[in-house]
Amino acid sequence: MVSLAHRPSRRAVIKAAVGAAGLVLGGRAQLFSAQASLKADTTSNAIRLADDLFVISIPGEANVVAHTTGGGALLVDGGSPKASDAIQKAVASLPGGGPVHTLFNTHWHPEQTGLNEPLGKAGKTIIAQENTRLWLATDVTWPWSGQRFKRLPKIAQPNKTFYDTGELESGIRYGYLPDCAHTDGDLYVYFPKQNVLAVGDAMSGQGWPVVDWTTGGWIGGQVGALQRILTIVNEKTMIVPGRGPVLGLDDLKRQFDMYQTLYDRLTQLLNKGRGPGEAVEAKPAKEFEAQWGNADEFIRRSFESLWAYLSPDA
Numbered sequence: 001m002v003s004l005a006h007r008p009s010r011r012a013v014i015k016a017a018v019g020a021a022g023l024v025l026g027g028r029a030q031l032f033s034a035q036a037s038l039k040a041d042t043t044s045n046a047i048r049l050a051d052d053l054f055v056i057s058i059p060g061e062a063n064v065v066a067h068t069t070g071g072g073a074l075l076v077d078g079g080s081p082k083a084s085d086a087i088q089k090a091v092a093s094l095p096g097g098g099p100v101h102t103l104f105n106t107h108w109h110p111e112q113t114g115l116n117e118p119l120g121k122a123g124k125t126i127i128a129q130e131n132t133r134l135w136l137a138t139d140v141t142w143p144w145s146g147q148r149f150k151r152l153p154k155i156a157q158p159n160k161t162f163y164d165t166g167e168l169e170s171g172i173r174y175g176y177l178p179d180c181a182h183t184d185g186d187l188y189v190y191f192p193k194q195n196v197l198a199v200g201d202a203m204s205g206q207g208w209p210v211v212d213w214t215t216g217g218w219i220g221g222q223v224g225a226l227q228r229i230l231t232i233v234n235e236k237t238m239i240v241p242g243r244g245p246v247l248g249l250d251d252l253k254r255q256f257d258m259y260q261t262l263y264d265r266l267t268q269l270l271n272k273g274r275g276p277g278e279a280v281e282a283k284p285a286k287e288f289e290a291q292w293g294n295a296d297e298f299i300r301r302s303f304e305s306l307w308a309y310l311s312p313d314a
């Protein structure tokens with residue numbers, strides 16, 4: 001078992017999520033299609049968001065946001081360990097790119113933290129929310145699959161952590177997403193000059209997310225985090241999710257509506273005394289599957305996450 005000592009208070013999280021879910025959205029902003037304005041740079045697998053800001057997109061890997069700073073780069077997420085070399089080469093080949101000097105871990109998963117060890121050994125800055133550092137210093141096992149994750153060596157763990165928010169000298173702002181959409185260490189990074197927001201797996205652009213309730217994520221937190229992200233962005237913000245294409249405000253609003261609907265349906269099933277298998281059979285995400293794919297695994301994890309958060313004896 002993993003230690004749950006640093007989980008946030010369940011009551012506080014529920015309060016935050018219920019408060020967020022109770023809010024009514026204002027008028028619909030005009031559809032903003034972020035994708036239309038992006039140019040693919042096929043030589044480096046990079047999509048250019050601004051002169052100095054790129055998404056490195058390698059098949060099978062999570063999105064890596066690269067901010068080039070003239071002979072160096074800051075990254076949001078670092079890909080999986082096997083992609084380390086490819087990502088560092090891609091970053092070095094970007095205009096103004098070079099060696100990575102700063103890395104954000106949006107959360108602890110291996111798909112985001114593969115560069116930690118080489119960068120830590122090179123004395124570079126690795127920034128994460130404190131809960132992410134704690135998970136990276138702990139062995140974790142996913143009970144639903146038996147998959148085991150070994151703690152990272154000390155040198156690979158984040159060496160600059162925070163609790164709520166922070167700002168770099170360059171004006172880049174970052175903050176905690178305390179709702180626990182995906183894990184209890186989710187963070188966002190906002191690039192104000194380019195109006196780009198990187199949110200890791202707190203949002204997905206492609207496919208259902210993994211609700212990692214072992215390390216604090218839950219479906220109510222997914223609703224709460226999207227509501228919180230709505231307060232950070234404007235109609236021109238380009239939102240980079242952990243996977244899939246760059247999103248805009250309209251995508252965010254649609255996802256918020258969808259997850260709120262799913263949260264309501266799942267809590268109703270829970271209140272009727274149903275179990276995870278029955279929740280899956282009820283097909284509560286049926287009308288969304290054409291866009292997002294088969295939801296069975298997602299529904300099972302989401303329902304289990306309600307047990308973790310809402311059951312009095314969990």
Ligand SMILES: [Zn+2]
Nearest residue numbers: 107109182201
């Ligand atoms: Zn993840």
